[in-house]
Amino acid sequence: MWVSVDFCAIPLGAGISLSPFIAACQKIIGKTGLDYQLGPNGTSIEGEWNDVFNCIRSCHEEIHRLGPTRIYTTLKVNTRTDRKQSFHEKVPSVLSSLDCDSSPDTDKQNN
Numbered sequence: 001m002w003v004s005v006d007f008c009a010i011p012l013g014a015g016i017s018l019s020p021f022i023a024a025c026q027k028i029i030g031k032t033g034l035d036y037q038l039g040p041n042g043t044s045i046e047g048e049w050n051d052v053f054n055c056i057r058s059c060h061e062e063i064h065r066l067g068p069t070r071i072y073t074t075l076k077v078n079t080r081t082d083r084k085q086s087f088h089e090k091v092p093s094v095l096s097s098l099d100c101d102s103s104p105d106t107d108k109q110n111n
Helices: 019-032 049-065 087-101 104-110
Strands: 002-012 035-039 042-048 070-079
Touching (some): 002 019, 002 049, 019 035, 019 049, 049 070
Antiparallel strands (some): 002 042, 002 070, 035 042
């Protein structure tokens, strides 16, 4: 099954900066061949279910290997059975709808 997830792993007790842990996960994700995009509050990853969740498990294992004994993770999971839709398609689709809805009255509400 094709899945798209938003993944955010937070090592607890690791101090203020999480960059080293995020970088370690990004290296793991990059090696999987999965499509992904780093964001300011997590990483979007998509691919086959088992591949994505094995990747998340590997990230957890690496963070634990780096020292933290506890990780709090949030996941948003999205699946579709009618078609395979990339997360790269979703944002342009919404932006396209915004362009279609643009009118002088709408523009005044945004200012």
